[in-house]
Amino acid sequence: MLGLNLRQEFRGRRLKGTAIELSNEANTGATQIAAKDFLEITYPTHDLLKGIEAVGPNQGRPVVVIGERGLGKSHLMAALFHAVNDAASTGAWLKNWSTTLGDPHVGDIKLRDGMLVIGESLHRQRYKFLWDLLFEQHPHGAYIKGKWEGMGAAKTDIPSDQLILELLRHKPVMLLLDEFQTWYDGLTNTKQYPWKHWAFNFIQILSEIAKEHPELLVLVVSVRNGETDAYQQIHRVNPVQIDFKAGGSPERIQHDRRRMLLHRLFENRLQITSSSIEAALARHISEYFRLLSTPAAEQDRKQRDFVESWPFAPHLLQLLEDQVLVATDAQETRDLIRILANLFKSRGDQAPVLTAADFRMDDDASGIGALLDSVANQQHRTLRDKALRNLTSVTEAVSDHASKVPHLQEIVGALWLRSIAVGNLAGAEPAVLQADITQSKPIDDNAFQVELATIIENSFNIHQDGARLVFKEEENPQAKVMASARNDKLFTDGSDLAQLARETRYVIGGSEEVARTFRVIALPRTWLNDPWSGLDEAEQPERWDERLPILVLPEEPDRLSERLGRWLKDHLQKRRNTVRFLLPRAGTTNAFYDRDLLILARAEMKAQEWGVQNPEYRKLQTKYQNELRDILKKRFDRFAVLHRWNFTEPTKCEFHVETLREQGAKIPDAIEQTLINDVFVPEDFEALVLEAAGDNAPVGKLLRELQEPRPAGQDCIPWLGEIAMKERLVRMCARGKVAINLRGMEYLQAQAGEDEDAAWKRLRPKLAYTGRQLDEIFLLPPSAVPSSGGSAPPVVAPGDLPAGGLFGGGATPTPTANPGEALPYPPSGPGSEQQAPGGGIFGGTSPGSRTTLSNPATSPLNLIGKLEGWGIGPATPVREVTLKVTAATGAQLKELLKKLPDGMTFELSLDKESN
Incomplete structure (x- = not known):
């Protein structure tokens, strides 16, 4: 320099003490x-x-x-x-x-x-x-x-x-x-x-x-x-x-002290010409004036201060003398000499002027060691430890930090030094920090702002105090959360990916109403080759229930039909026609590689973790959660369903890709409405049902076929869910196109001259079966079933049933038929009338006409459904109620009697079998 x-x-290497002794035993005292x-x-x-x-x-x-x-x-x-x-x-x-x-x-x-x-x-x-x-x-x-x-x-x-x-x-x-x-x-x-x-x-x-x-x-x-x-x-x-x-002159005090300091430190300071110093300082001084908006009238005086204080910047000396050392128990000039000597030894050959930015946090030799020894203040030592951890946090959180935050050491060092000043002088405005790190060439303002913002975002002890930034011992909750969120080393276990998937799933299918109908699954970032290994057991395909599966893709596939066709063949072995693929907007990257999304998911996790002890973090959790969900709501704008299937060459599969205008939890219903209104072809469905009815096919088999792609390149019929599909079957019954044999106990079809809407209302509640029960329910052409308004009397073989049932009355015969003949069905539903039996356990008869309703033996749950279908509500009066139990044990009978309601009387008769 x-x-x-x-x-x-x-x-x-070891700086001698600067304390003056008048005399000592070694005869080296000042006198x-x-x-x-x-x-x-x-x-x-x-x-x-x-x-x-x-x-x-x-x-x-x-x-x-x-x-x-x-x-x-x-x-x-x-x-x-x-x-x-x-x-x-x-x-x-x-x-x-x-x-x-x-x-x-x-x-x-x-x-x-x-x-x-x-x-x-x-x-x-x-x-x-x-x-x-x-x-x-x-x-x-x-x-x-x-x-x-x-x-x-x-x-x-x-x-x-x-x-x-x-x-x-x-x-x-x-x-x-x-x-x-x-x-x-x-x-x-x-x-x-x-x-x-x-x-x-x-x-x-x-x-x-x-x-x-x-x-x-x-x-x-x-x-x-x-x-x-x-x-x-x-x-x-x-x-x-x-x-x-x-x-008594402040200017003279400063002038005297600085000349004394420089003379004490350097043996040839007075031999360095002012012109040489001015040339070395030119860039720093001009940037200092620009950044701090120094008035033109003050610039000459300030420039003289720079030359007189060289090799130290006058703002550094003022900082040490008037703010740092005054705030401590330091011994003024003596300690200042030690601090400046160490700083010059460490950085004097690397900078044309020494500023607060030359105090390196991780290098005691740069003057920090001497400073801390001088101040003897534990708070400042603790603050330095905090600053060092923040420094580490930035380097760990910012990939390629050497190029993205090239002045990291200088900015953190300058901010720490300025933060241990007294009172409201603590800290520094960004312009001051930029002046501190400016040496032989200027620093672009925009680049500095980006660099400073990166440091602030990844540090957790930097606070904003008005226009100033300041290091404080207490943590800045938001800065700590974001610093941790940007540290990839804290999330090597993939917990951030799981959190992002959870939030994605919640945004699309988190509401209770949606969850009853749809199963929303956020596929992992390895969705193309390994979609299931990272998911919860409940989300594995073999655990899917009747809810409609919506698979949320983390990225937009290239060659969409080829990718999804191959994916269906490789990773889904059944129910391939039930899947809806929710697609992100064009041009978006894989969500699990989108750093902005991951940072928000991580921030939410950390805020939730620390919010147990501190309510400030709970507020931040809500903040980051809302920000993340707002982004995810707007991320998806299309969905795809299978159109044509090609098992041998899955890359030739075709898909319907439809646009979505709804966001968030409205997406699943919007998908279904689009499928029903724009994709589902009722004629294709009816043709398939008529074909199944001609073969007397079970309803269960038909529904399973609908959940798989149609062979031979036929257009797939979108799967709308079991309930919707069964309702369409009943609607065809109401129009008289097919009939349904309910496990041999009842037949569903439109009656002669019956209005379609009336038939729909009558028939709709009757197909309440599900699961394996549907394999016992068959589709029939309507001509195979009697179409009269009444019903043929049941054919009962003598001795098929006991003479009396548990609750009195005659035995209800079971319908039989010759092979190949359609079974007659018992009376059911409004309009099926016959004389009520004469008495039973629930009391006598009531005068006047009445409609007798009955149902074959079935489970209690199905009987409850029948009551609703018959229009019997909580206030509907009924008479001559007879329940028949064909066979029971004493324990079952006792349990049944216990559950009968109080306030009523009952009559009991039964046939006891001898051992």
């Missing part, structure tokens, strides 16, 4: 090395020059250096030590800086010479009393100490001012007491050990001597603040205060 070199002490060597790393700040002038000749006031830890109090006091102890070297140093700064006043500062300089860092606790320091290090100290201790009864608790003056007249002294407040505050002050009281009195003596006899004593004391009692005692004599405020 333009040949800029760190000082030797900062180049090692123990040569003045020239120490002053080489010292910049003449306003405070330092003020201090040198205050300890010069003809000055008569004590000097108090006030400032918290790390501001540079010890460094300043060491410089004052050398200014008096080695006036020649200090004078040469001042002359040199006078030329460099172009300020003659610096070279004209007068220096005191010929004084003994005693300096001590009191926090080392090597002296219990201040007079011990004087007595030990002053050449006349032992004599004065002996004189004081030999006073006998006249000896005072502390040496008197006369003794100290006698000492100083022998050899004038400059006394520097560093960390005086730390030492003083640690003293005990009991009746037995009133050491703090003694120190209070002795410092008063020293401060008064320094004021009244400045030629004998120059007193310099450093304290952290002006609240200590020890300082108050010095304050009484109106000392010179050095408080690191550079005369």
Whole structure:
């Protein structure tokens, strides 16, 4: 970076501490090395020059250096030590800086010479009393100490001012007491050990001597603040205060501190020309002005700040000084030097200017380690851990992240650093982050916005605070959910695919009404070659019931008829004509490869999982679920059903493809309406039924045939479901085209002269059989069945039935017929009248005419259906009710009697068989 070199002490792998000690046992303290060597790393700040002038000749006031830890109090006091102890070297140093700064006043500062300089860092606790320091290090100290201790009864608790003056007249002294407040505050002050009281009195003596006899004593004391009692005692004599405020001008303070920092860090910073720096910074500065909309009137001043702060951006230094370090227990300049030294060592050769973006989250050497050591704040360490996890989350969630988020490290590092600032200054606006990562070439605004959005979406601790983005310790629920949803490694078990299939199935067939009629199955992404292995057992074809199957395809097949024909042959062995294929819109990709759909399905899953503990996640679950379902509702716009089947060459199969205008749960009914109105050909169905009736075929066989494709390339008749198909059969009966033999107990056909609608109403409830019962029900031509309004009396063989039934009355004979003859059917339905039997278990007769209705022996469920068919409702009065049970056991009879309703009387008669 333009040949800029760190000082030797900062180049090692392990950075040495920057704390200044006046002296130490290794003789490497600031006052123990040569003045020239120490002053080489010292910049003449306003405070330092003020201090040198205050300890010069003809000055008569004590000097108090006030400032918290790390501001540079010890460094300043060491410089004052050398200014008096080695006036020649200090004078040469001042002359040199006078030329460099172009300020003659610096070279004209007068220096005191010929004084003994005693300096001590009191926090080392090597002296219990201040007079011990004087007595030990002053050449006349032992004599004065002996004189004081030999006073006998006249000896005072502390040496008197006369003794100290006698000492100083022998050899004038400059006394520097560093960390005086730390030492003083640690003293005990009991009746037995009133050491703090003694120190209070002795410092008063020293401060008064320094004021009244400045030629004998120059007193310099450093304290952290002006609240200590020890300082108050010095304050009484109106000392010179050095408080690191550079005369009260904020601009001068900043100017001084930054020059001091750079001089302390680099050995040749002043040798780098301003023109070279401006050229290196040109791109960054211009983008900074553009992105932050810097007014033209401010640009010259800002540019000077950039040049003066180089190699660090002024906004970085301001961030560290005014926001980060102020918010912590950091030791200001001392820690700032360590942080910046590490940052330059790590990134100085890679960037023309160092910004907040150069603090790399995963690299302690980039300055973060020094920063965290300085702040000693667990919250910031925790926040860094969170940021690191967010960094990992982005890299795991974004495939090819190196190209899609090329500035990931820089953005996360800059945002973290800006997020540990104080108060409402925490965080950064996007424009600031873009300026942070801009180096030698500009970054496209749109590309940056996309990159930043990607990082935010896949991080879960980034919060939006007004216009600012900020890292926070608490998780951003939405960001956490979406970050997890984008992490493919969390869903290697395929749970997201299953969730998407569930939502697809729910959107199409989730309502209770739809589920009663339709079986909606969302085929997996491997639908073409392996459709069933990943589905629940209940969705396997062998488990299908009478509901109409709607197979939802995840993608639009190419060469639709060829694909679906081969699919039916390979993957469905029966009921091939019952299937409806629901197709997505043209141009859509496989739903299980559509990342947007998968992300929403994953987000819904994670929000549901975490919503058990946090209601915020339950709200997000609803949000993502609604978004996903809205997309899925609009995804499908067509369906396909088989038109012509070719078993030997399934690729030649043909399909009807019909358009859908309904969405979501309305799709199944829309499919059926389209099939009934546009695809189903009633004439084809009637021709097939008439052919079956001519063969006396069972209804069950006919229905099974309808569920399979028609052979020999015939047009398939769409399967509308068992109920719909049976209703069409009954409708043909009502029109007199066919008759139906109900298991030999009843015949369904239109009666002579009967209106079709009346016949339909009469016959419709009678074909309530299902399953294997339909194999016992046969289709017949209507000519094979008597068509009169009444019925032939049943032919009963003697002894076929017992003389009496369980509930009284005669036995109901079973109809018989000669082989090849049509069976007569018993009276049933409205209009079949005969005289009621004379009495039974349910009471006597009622006067007047009545219609007698009866039904052959069948199950209770079928009898209930008969009641409905006869028009007998809950309030319909009935008389002469007789139930006949041909045979029963005692247990069955007892159980039957228990279930008879209360409030009624019953008559019982039966034939008991002997063993």
